[in-house]
Amino acid sequence: MGPENLLGFALGEWQSARVSVIQLKQIRKDNKWRLKHAFFADMGGFVLRTGDGVRFFLDTKHIHWLLDHQAISMAQFEEHFLLDPKAIDDRNKSDVFVRVIAVGQALWFCVNIIARDIRRMPITTLEITTIGIIIDSVLVYYFWKDKPADVQRMEVVNIQMTISELLLLEENEAVRTQAYFRTPLNFASRKVWSMSLIYIYGMNMLKGILVVGLFYGDRGIRKMQADVQKRREMLANPDPLEGNACLKDRVVHMFWTLAMKLMNNSLENDPNLDVSLVFLLGVPCFAAYTVIRAYILVEDVIAFPALPPDVYRTVDWWGLLPHIT
Incomplete structure (x- = not known):
């Protein structure tokens, strides 16, 4: 991987933190929420614990959603989230x-x-x-x-609401009931910045190549041999009524599966990491690079x-x- 990819990822994180600072400045009418707080949040520095004991990380968009839906008060925000910059520096392992x-x-x-x-x-x-x-x-x-580095001590924020009560604050029922991949407030924060998406997609490509090559090479060869044997049996005993239909369905399914995998190469198929067809046109350029x-x-x-x-x-x-x- 070239250093330009890491630069793009850093730019995406900086862009996310900067947007958070602007949004909270509009809400609070002050400059107390700084880039250092936003970076600390996006790297998992804040953890929310609900009344029924559910714990999950909060990023900047989560915090904005909690304030916007009055799940936390301004007093709670100032107590738990507006940490003294020196307190964040104390948790920073990089001087x-x-x-x-x-x-x-x-x-x-x-x-x-x-x-x-x-x-x-x-x-x-x-x-x-x-x-x-x-x-x-x-x-x-x-x-x-x-951005702090290697922060290991997190700030835990406790609220009285249960996770069910918290999710009911979201007016859009279709959004709040959809499956989540990272946190229960996934719907509030899963917009991935373009530069970060390029970095994540590229890293997933390289991880997939390494994993398949190093760990699943022998298994893949055995599966390929089994598929060849299965095709030989099908050719030896063809079904005249369903042969053409089965072949057509398999071809369509193969191309559809390949297209879906190219548009989302994340391990958990997170829909927020979907890429467009225009983005896919740049994949050969990335490979050539x-x-x-x-x-x-x-x-x-x-x-x-x-x-x-x-x-x-x-x-x-x-x-x-x-x-x-």
Whole structure:
């Protein structure tokens, strides 16, 4: 996977958090709900516990729905959700100073490469590839600068309503009674941002290839052999009345199943992760991009034996400083 996919995912999370900040600002008429709170919510920092003991995670859209339907009061919101930013920082396992050092080292690497090019010193293709990765990484750091990392302690919010009473607050009966895939408030929050959807779809593609290849290869071969044997038996004893109809139904079913799987490649077939036909047109482009990325990395490694000896030379920064005589 290329770093651009992670950048797209980070952009989608930042976009979701930013929309949450704007919406709650319109409701509360203040700026107390910040990006740091929104990121903390979307990464599973808040857990709702109903009166009958049902627990599930809350994201920003859940919180907005609870406020909009008065399932929680403003007093409860301020007590449980408007955490002190320092309290969120205390749960953050990644220090800001560490992030700054990481970005500084990456940028210093870019400065060295530019300086070597100015001094007409040789540069490897691997270093050029690394610069592209660094640019994407710096942008990811920017979009995630307010996002805590590896938070393990969550904020539990208790309400008196049971889960049945909570769901009855939704006016649309068809929406509240539909099956959910993640939380009972799935209907309130399952809009997936386009950049995040691209990242999830691509990762599911790679996971499917790896799982099938590594864990189900032998099983798949046995199933294929069984299907071949079954077809041989059908050809040996054909049914003249149903043969054509069965063949037509199997072909239609095969293409329909393939189309449905391409439009939703999630393991649980979450309908909120459906993609459009226009999106599917970009799948070959994504596959080509992945192959090109792999080729570039392989080419970078293959080029090592042909590198000139002075490729390991570095810029003499002290020699560039003016000398006082």
